[in-house]
Amino acid sequence: MRRQRSTIRDVARRAGVSATTVSHTFSGNGVVNPATQARVRAAATELGYHPDVVASGLRRSRLGVIGLVLRPAVGAEPQQIQDVDYFPRFAGAAALTSLAHGYALMLVADPTVAHAPATAWACDGIIVTDPVEHDPLIAAMRAGGMPYTLVGVDAADPGDPHVVDIATALITDRVLDHLGERGARRVALVVGTDPIEWNTATERRYRERVPADAQIVLRVPERVEPHEGAAAADALLALPTPPDGVYCMTSDHARALVDRLVARGVRVPEDVRVVCGSDADRLRATAPTITAVDLQPQALGRQAAAALLRRLEPELALEVPLPEHGTLNVRASTGG
Amino acid sequence: MRRQRSTIRDVARRAGVSATTVSHTFSGNGVVNPATQARVRAAATELGYHPDVVASGLRRSRLGVIGLVLRPAVGAEPQQIQDVDYFPRFAGAAALTSLAHGYALMLVADPTVAHAPATAWACDGIIVTDPVEHDPLIAAMRAGGMPYTLVGVDAADPGDPHVVDIATALITDRVLDHLGERGARRVALVVGTDPIEWNTATERRYRERVPADAQIVLRVPERVEPHEGAAAADALLALPTPPDGVYCMTSDHARALVDRLVARGVRVPEDVRVVCGSDADRLRATAPTITAVDLQPQALGRQAAAALLRRLEPELALEVPLPEHGTLNVRASTGG
DNA sequence: CTGAAAGCGCTTACAG
DNA sequence: CTGAAAGCGCTTACAG
Numbered sequence: 038m039r040r041q042r043s044t045i046r047d048v049a050r051r052a053g054v055s056a057t058t059v060s061h062t063f064s065g066n067g068v069v070n071p072a073t074q075a076r077v078r079a080a081a082t083e084l085g086y087h088p089d090v091v092a093s094g095l096r097r098s099r100l101g102v103i104g105l106v107l108r109p110a111v112g113a114e115p116q117q118i119q120d121v122d123y124f125p126r127f128a129g130a131a132a133l134t135s136l137a138h139g140y141a142l143m144l145v146a147d148p149t150v151a152h153a154p155a156t157a158w159a160c161d162g163i164i165v166t167d168p169v170e171h172d173p174l175i176a177a178m179r180a181g182g183m184p185y186t187l188v189g190v191d192a193a194d195p196g197d198p199h200v201v202d203i204a205t206a207l208i209t210d211r212v213l214d215h216l217g218e219r220g221a222r223r224v225a226l227v228v229g230t231d232p233i234e235w236n237t238a239t240e241r242r243y244r245e246r247v248p249a250d251a252q253i254v255l256r257v258p259e260r261v262e263p264h265e266g267a268a269a270a271d272a273l274l275a276l277p278t279p280p281d282g283v284y285c286m287t288s289d290h291a292r293a294l295v296d297r298l299v300a301r302g303v304r305v306p307e308d309v310r311v312v313c314g315s316d317a318d319r320l321r322a323t324a325p326t327i328t329a330v331d332l333q334p335q336a337l338g339r340q341a342a343a344a345l346l347r348r349l350e351p352e353l354a355l356e357v358p359l360p361e362h363g364t365l366n367v368r369a370s371t372g373g
Numbered sequence: 374m375r376r377q378r379s380t381i382r383d384v385a386r387r388a389g390v391s392a393t394t395v396s397h398t399f400s401g402n403g404v405v406n407p408a409t410q411a412r413v414r415a416a417a418t419e420l421g422y423h424p425d426v427v428a429s430g431l432r433r434s435r436l437g438v439i440g441l442v443l444r445p446a447v448g449a450e451p452q453q454i455q456d457v458d459y460f461p462r463f464a465g466a467a468a469l470t471s472l473a474h475g476y477a478l479m480l481v482a483d484p485t486v487a488h489a490p491a492t493a494w495a496c497d498g499i500i501v502t503d504p505v506e507h508d509p510l511i512a513a514m515r516a517g518g519m520p521y522t523l524v525g526v527d528a529a530d531p532g533d534p535h536v537v538d539i540a541t542a543l544i545t546d547r548v549l550d551h552l553g554e555r556g557a558r559r560v561a562l563v564v565g566t567d568p569i570e571w572n573t574a575t576e577r578r579y580r581e582r583v584p585a586d587a588q589i590v591l592r593v594p595e596r597v598e599p600h601e602g603a604a605a606a607d608a609l610l611a612l613p614t615p616p617d618g619v620y621c622m623t624s625d626h627a628r629a630l631v632d633r634l635v636a637r638g639v640r641v642p643e644d645v646r647v648v649c650g651s652d653a654d655r656l657r658a659t660a661p662t663i664t665a666v667d668l669q670p671q672a673l674g675r676q677a678a679a680a681l682l683r684r685l686e687p688e689l690a691l692e693v694p695l696p697e698h699g700t701l702n703v704r705a706s707t708g709g
Numbered sequence: 710c711t712g713a714a715a716g717c718g719c720t721t722a723c724a725g
Numbered sequence: 726c727t728g729a730a731a732g733c734g735c736t737t738a739c740a741g
Contacts, residue, residue: 042518044733045734045735046734054711054712055711055713056713056735057711057712057713057736058710058712060735060736060737061710061711061736064735064736066736066737067710067711067737068710068711069711070710073710085513085516087484087491087494087517088491088735089431089494089734090492090494090495091427091431091436091495091733092431092733092735092736093734093735093736094427094495094735095425095427095717095718095719095733095735095736096716096717096734096735096736096737097717097736097737098717100427100495101491101492102479102492102495107468124465125461125462125464125465126461128464128465128468128480129460129464132443132464132480135480136480136481136482140492141440141479141481141482141493141495142479143477143478143480144464144468144471144472144477144478145472145477146472146477148423155423155424155426155437156426156438156476156477158423158426159426159427159430159436159438159477177421180421181378181421181423321657321658322657380717380718380719381719381720382718390727390728391727391728391729392718392728392729393720393721393728393729394726394727394728395719396719396720396721397720397726397727400719402720402721403726403727404727405726405727406726409726424718425717425719427717427718427719428717428718428719428720428733429718429719430733431717431719431720431733431734431735432718432719432720432732432733433719433720433721434733710741711740711741712739712740712741713739713740713741714737714738714739715736715738715739716736716737717734717735717736718733719732719733720731720732721732722730722731723728723729723730723731724728724729724730725726725727725728725729
């Protein structure tokens with residue numbers, strides 16, 4: 038859709054020089070007589086010339102674009118975007134960090150998905166949140182020599198250094214500690230099924246901390262009707278010894294779960310304390326409000342962009358603040 | 374940073390055909406014998422070949438990228454991003470709508486800003502939120518033949534059809550009506566100074582609705598220390614007849630303003646009712662919570678992406694839900 | 710300091 | 726149905 042834009046040759050002709058000289062003038066490479074430069078710049082201004090980033094990107098193999106793969110939003114319908122709280126904040130912060138260093142941030146579809154627009158490969162590096170176990174995208178990026186940064190570790194390759202820490206074990210500790218402090222003696226875990234660190238490492242830590250005979254783990258797929266959270270509540274209440282605390286990872290499940298508990302006459306937090314693993318509007322919008330982990334999406338977005346920028350431009354000195362992992366927004370569902 | 378990727382010629386050589394045939398196979402243009410196609414695809418798979426989007430973009434003048442200029446976040450430091458609530462949600466929704474139709478969404482710097490990465494021009498069309506009066510970016514896009522969609526109207530050119538309606542007058546009416554219902558008889562407007570529709574059309578409507586001798590308008594720049602909101606509170610209280618209602622556009626000003634009112638012993642909402650023009654976390658996070666306009670950023674993001682996609686691909690049949698303009702999140706600052 | 714020429718990887722008339 | 730060739734707009738050795 039670009040069209041009648043003028044090219045480097047138009048400028049060269051108008052300034053009475055070669056395309057090389059125009060290129061040198063704008064890129065700063067080579068040496069150009071200041072007077073000549075002035076002529077070139079004048080001609081460019083008159084013609085409204087901008088160097089074509091696509092052409093130069095093709096030539097130099099450097100586009101000035103960072104790709105961001107938001108998983109599992111990919112492939113989902115716009116209406117289905119899960120974490121309205123997490124993903125947009127993450128992306129916004131990553132974008133601003135990138136822009137501040139001369140890179141645009143492009144939200145791309147997972148290129149390993151069928152029929153994905155190939156645009157995904159038109160970037161200098163890719164941020165992936167969140168990598169899944171044995172991620173085909175990671176394999177493809179490695180094979181293609183595409184620099185990347187992962188937010189959360191690929192369980193199949195914990196040694197990969199290009200990972201931004203999401204501190205899942207620490208967060209799990211904080212949540213279990215908090216539930217314990219608020220009087221929970223028997224805590225159930227309601228966890229998603231996407232094979233991402235956030236799920237798998239949470240369950241692993243839970244099983245390390247909770248005695249085997251007291252473990253209650255319910256796995257509920259992320260992309261189901263919200264009332265599955267209600268079904269989880271029913272399942273927990275149907276146990277011989279129901280839990281008096283629940284750590285529920287996703288916000289829509291947590292909301293539905295708490296609402297069902299209340300509807301069935303269970304007192305929250307007196308009978309059951311609940312913490313959600315990801316903060317969201319719906320947790321604070323209606324009563325009882327639900328205590329949640331602040332995953333610090335903006336801090337993580339900055340971290341991820343900075344990590345990738347350091348890979349792309351090693352000479353860049355980038356300082357970004359660390360996330361305050363394990364921050365809890367304490368609300369009514371744990372007594373305050 | 375792309376590197377040892379294989380090219381169309383590698384595939385052609387391996388499959389024993391010409392580059393033309395490979396191109397035809399992947400693009401669907403031209404006619405290729407199915408058996409030949411199979412050979413080509415096999416060779417491509419073995420080599421891990423992906424068509425290079427940059428090269429094809431250069432040739433076809435179509436990249437599959439929609440640009441998004443977030444103004445006035447541009448040029449601001451990452452830490453300064455104003456509307457953590459609005460912009461990320463808008464961008465997230467626009468991105469998903471674009472992806473669903475084969476376009477990536479790229480967050481770009483305002484290309485009219487000095488030293489902006491030229492990447493901004495490497496897209497098929499641009500969404501601008503929010504255009505400023507006499508926007509140089511709009512002029513540049515028109516001159517360059519870049520398709521665009523504006524979110525909010527450029528006051529200098531109200532006839533431009535490529536605008537997503539943000540319904541500022543209607544929203545102003547709803548806010549003033551609400552303040553009136555809650556007992557405000559004398560409403561002040563605290564408005565930003567960026568020359569965008571959101572500010573200018575709000576003030577215009579306010580002046581249409583409020584008798585001239587009762588108008589109180591304070592203009593406070595958007596990008597100042599938050600305590601300027603407190604200064605606005607002081608200024609209002611210093612008036613001979615202080616207002617009993619305030620419509621304050623930005624959330625950080627509104628938060629500081631309300632906190633100062635309370636600190637000075639003014640009762641909110643009994644003495645002064647306050648509505649904020651843009652919802653944000655800080656309005657609902659601490660007491661007194663503040664009533665706010667839900668600007669429907671996600672609906673607007675979808676609208677904007679859809680409008681631009683229709684321009685880029687006229688044959689596309691795109692249905693996206695309309696925003697529910699004028700929705701208020703009613704909170705303590707107007708009595709509940 | 711300046712320019713002619715080759716080439717980045719692809720697409721597209723055009724000829725066969 | 727297939728391929729040779731030109732060209733998208735730029736950059737970069739290289740020669741002068």
